[in-house]
Amino acid sequence: NAGVTQTPKFRVLKTGQSMTLLCAQDMNHEYMYWYRQDPGMGLRLIHYSVGEGTTAKGEVPDGYNVSRLKKQNFLLGLESAAPSQTSVYFCASSSGGVSYEQYFGPGTRLTVT
Amino acid sequence: KNEVEQSPQNLTAQEGEFITINCSYSVGISALHWLQQHPGGGIVSLFMLSSGKKKHGRLIATINIQEKHSSLHITASHPRDSAVYICAVSGNQFYFGTGTSLTVIP
Numbered sequence: 159n160a161g162v163t164q165t166p167k168f169r170v171l172k173t174g175q176s177m178t179l180l181c182a183q184d185m186n187h188e189y190m191y192w193y194r195q196d197p198g199m200g201l202r203l204i205h206y207s208v209g210e211g212t213t214a215k216g217e218v219p220d221g222y223n224v225s226r227l228k229k230q231n232f233l234l235g236l237e238s239a240a241p242s243q244t245s246v247y248f249c250a251s252s253s254g255g256v257s258y259e260q261y262f263g264p265g266t267r268l269t270v271t
Numbered sequence: 272k273n274e275v276e277q278s279p280q281n282l283t284a285q286e287g288e289f290i291t292i293n294c295s296y297s298v299g300i301s302a303l304h305w306l307q308q309h310p311g312g313g314i315v316s317l318f319m320l321s322s323g324k325k326k327h328g329r330l331i332a333t334i335n336i337q338e339k340h341s342s343l344h345i346t347a348s349h350p351r352d353s354a355v356y357i358c359a360v361s362g363n364q365f366y367f368g369t370g371t372s373l374t375v376i377p
Contacts, residue, residue: 191365200275200357200367216364248314256361257301257321262314 160184162263164249170269171239179234179266181249189252190232191216191260192224194245201248207232208255239270274298277358277368284375290345292371294358297339305332305343306357308370314357317343348375 165180181190188209193201203216205224213224221243223235232251236243249263278293294303305317318325318332320341325332329348334341345352353375358368 198369200273200369201359201365202367203365250314256363256365259304259316259319260365261316262306264313 162249162251162261164247164263164266166266167264168267170271171236172271173240175239176235176237177239177268178236179247179249179268181232181234181251181263182230183232183249183251183261184230185251185253185261186229187251187253187261188229189255189258190226191250191252192222192232192234193248193250194218195248195265196245204234204247239268241270244268244270273368274362274366275358275360275368277356277371279371280369281372282374284348284373286349286375286377288348288375290348290352290373290375292343292356292358292373294341294343294368295339296341296358296360296366298360298362298366300360300362302361303334303341304359304361305341306359308355308357310354317356345373348373350375350377 162183191206192204202218207213207226210229225233247266250260252258252260276295302321304319308314329346331344355370357370
């Protein structure tokens with residue numbers, strides 16, 4: 159099993175460009191999450207999904223959109239990238255809600271210039 | 272105010288030393304998680320606990336629900352233990368600490 163994978167691993171964008179980050183999991187997990195990690199701050203939840211076809215906002219959702227068309231995939235979109243979105247993005251999945259262990263992907267390092 | 276506070280922020284130890292990392296939280300929780308993040312790498316879950324103590328190899332995690340406090344201990348530390356250790360709690364959502372950066376010197 160690959161666990162949780164993320165594509166791409168690195169990306170550099172110019173301000174105003176758009177991109178999509180792909181997260182895939184092969185553990186048949188219902189719950190999937192997108193976090194961002196910034197220096198000196200803990201992981202912050204951007205959006206999450208409790209099942210195929212569902213999404214919900216987390217702590218810092220502005221500037222991002224998500225979709226969960228298939229159970230195994232969770233996409234994070236940036237429609238118009240801003241330098242404030244320079245960060246490392248982590249995807250995670252779990253079989254249940256917050257009381258369940260989360261499995262993290264390797265991260266995507268995004269730089270917006 | 273951060274819901275999860277970790278101490279110390281940075282820690283340097285000699286190989287073989289006993290290490291303790293502390294985590295305090297201010298919200299009601301159903302579980303506490305200890306995560307490990309290696310430089311340039313992903314994040315892995317070390318422990319999930321809601322009471323008492325858990326042990327895995329040289330790592331021990333304890334939690335005191337009444338005091339809202341948890342500790343992660345590493346016995347006989349090794350350079351490969353060098354990583355960032357993150358405490359997270361499950362309340363009505365996940366709350367993450369900012370991490371403790373551990374360096375173990377040979």
